[in-house]
Amino acid sequence: MADHAFNIQLQSSWQRELAQSFTSPQALADYLQLPADWVTAHESARSLFPMRVPKPFAALMEPGNTQDPLLLQVLPQSDEFAQVPGYSTDPLDEKNASQIPGLLHKYKSRVLVIFRGGCAVNCRYCFRRHFPYQEHHISKSDLDHMCDYIAQHPDINEVILSGGDPLMASDAHVVDALHRFTALAQIRRVRIHTRLPVVIPQRLTSDLGDALSSLPVPVTMVLHINHAHEVSTELSDFVAQWRQRGIHFLNQSVLLKAINDSLDAQIALHEAVFRAGILPYYLHQLDPVSGAAHFAVDDAKALKLHQQMQSQLPGFLVPTLVRELAGEPNKTPLR
Ligand code: SF4
Numbered sequence: 516m517a518d519h520a521f522n523i524q525l526q527s528s529w530q531r532e533l534a535q536s537f538t539s540p541q542a543l544a545d546y547l548q549l550p551a552d553w554v555t556a557h558e559s560a561r562s563l564f565p566m567r568v569p570k571p572f573a574a575l576m577e578p579g580n581t582q583d584p585l586l587l588q589v590l591p592q593s594d595e596f597a598q599v600p601g602y603s604t605d606p607l608d609e610k611n612a613s614q615i616p617g618l619l620h621k622y623k624s625r626v627l628v629i630f631r632g633g634c635a636v637n638c639r640y641c642f643r644r645h646f647p648y649q650e651h652h653i654s655k656s657d658l659d660h661m662c663d664y665i666a667q668h669p670d671i672n673e674v675i676l677s678g679g680d681p682l683m684a685s686d687a688h689v690v691d692a693l694h695r696f697t698a699l700a701q702i703r704r705v706r707i708h709t710r711l712p713v714v715i716p717q718r719l720t721s722d723l724g725d726a727l728s729s730l731p732v733p734v735t736m737v738l739h740i741n742h743a744h745e746v747s748t749e750l751s752d753f754v755a756q757w758r759q760r761g762i763h764f765l766n767q768s769v770l771l772k773a774i775n776d777s778l779d780a781q782i783a784l785h786e787a788v789f790r791a792g793i794l795p796y797y798l799h800q801l802d803p804v805s806g807a808a809h810f811a812v813d814d815a816k817a818l819k820l821h822q823q824m825q826s827q828l829p830g831f832l833v834p835t836l837v838r839e840l841a842g843e844p845n846k847t848p849l850r
Contacts, residue, residue: 529717533635533683537568540591546570547586548578560591563806564644567637572714575744584742584774588638594809595639602803604645608841617653618661622845625673626665628653630681630692636714640769640810642802643679658695665699675706682711682718690726697732704732708767710739712750719753728760735763738793741775743783751791758792765796768834770817771810778823785824785832795834800849802839818849 537543540561544554568589576583614620619627629646630653637644665671674696681689689707696702711718727734736757740746754764766788770776775784785795798821801811812820821836837846 527717527720529711529715529720532569532571532715532717535570536635537570537573538566540566543568543573543586543590546573547576547580547583549581553581554590557591557593560593560595560639560806563595564591564637564639564641566591567635569635569714571716571747571749572636572745575747582773584780585744587774588640588741588771589636590639592639592809595806597808598805599803599808602805602808604805606642606802606804606841607839615657615660615664617657618664620664620668620671623670625675626661626671627675627677628661628681628692630676630678630689631683632679633683634678634680635683635711635718638710640771640801640804640807642804642807644804644806653692658692662695662699665696665701669701672701672703673706674702675708677708680709680711681707682709686720686723686726689723693727693730693734697730702732704735705730706735706737708737708739712736712753713738713740713745716747716749716753719757721756724757724760724762727762733761733763735765737765737767737796738788739768740766740784740788740793741768741771742780743787746787746791754792764791764793766793766834767797767799768795769799769801769810770812770820770836771801772812774810776812776816776820778820778827781820781824782827785828785834789832795832797846798834798836800836800838814849821849 537546540554540558541551544551566589572585572589576585580586617629619629621627665674676689676692693705697705758764768775768784775781788795800814800817801807803811817836821833824833836849838849839846
């Protein structure tokens with residue numbers, strides 16, 4: 516994570532929360548009253564990927580519970596040192612999918628913009644945990660080049676802001692970029708892939724909601740929520756306010772061992788996101804990134820779980836179970 520992301524002028528409550536995030540396992544352990552020796556045994560894994568956990572997210576964890584499903588997603592673990600065949604630093608071969616700095620054109624009709632390196636929370640299973648974000652710092656001239664590239668590829672009709680987390684950028688930066696992209700007549704919709712509102716709900720500011728709702732195309736927020744406990748009252752309230760402005764919400768999650776790989780956990784998750792006004796979209800099989808093998812759920816178990824979900828939930832609450840394969844023109848449903 517680039518430190519420059521945190522050398523920001525503190526302007527709003529979400530930025531203050533960001534600046535006060537836990538970056539040390541020991542500090543988080545103290546806050547959650549976890550056994551000090553248990554945390555110390557795992558602490559060295561910070562060297563592989565820094566720890567970052569905003570307080571509003573930590574507040575959703577159960578004090579004293581070393582197996583809390585939110586804690587396990589963000590606390591460095593000694594398992595991350597395991598070298599497992601088939602796991603690599605760039606499992607989706609993204610370094611070779613970048614046409615111009617910051618732009619990934621993996622799918623015919625849409626482009627992914629690595630809009631902002633770094634995230635508010637560092638998820639230990641992240642497939643971009645080794646991504647060279649410092650090579651993807653977006654400047655105004657980069658945005659001009661992206662618009663030129665899109666104009667030269669008329670099949671592109673959608674722009675997806677991703678990262679890192681695109682909402683780490685200021686409101687002005689996000690809105691300026693989206694105004695540029697949506698000024699191209701070929702762009703029919705935009706998406707923002709973000710986990711920031713889940714860990715700091717105040718990020719869904721009124722000003723940003725107003726600005727996004729005035730764009731000439733529909734805006735869809737694709738949140739990343741893995742467990743029902745992540746759906747806080749604050750998040751639900753902000754989502755409701757943004758939905759009143761006509762902004763759509765979807766959720767994608769990652770199937771994670773010991774976190775959400777039971778039928779009860781999956782049903783609770785999708786019921787909770789729906790109650791919050793968010794529709795389930797994708798359930799991803801883990802991308803095989805080095806350091807995350809201990810989160811993997813095998814395909815047979817994933818498929819069985821998905822079948823059970825289909826028998827227990829209405830179809831619109833069952834996300835599509837997918838895997839992303841390097842070089843494939845779309846996500847691959849598991850069958
Ligand atoms: S928020 Fe998303 S991109 Fe950021 S660390 Fe978590 S999974 Fe990775």
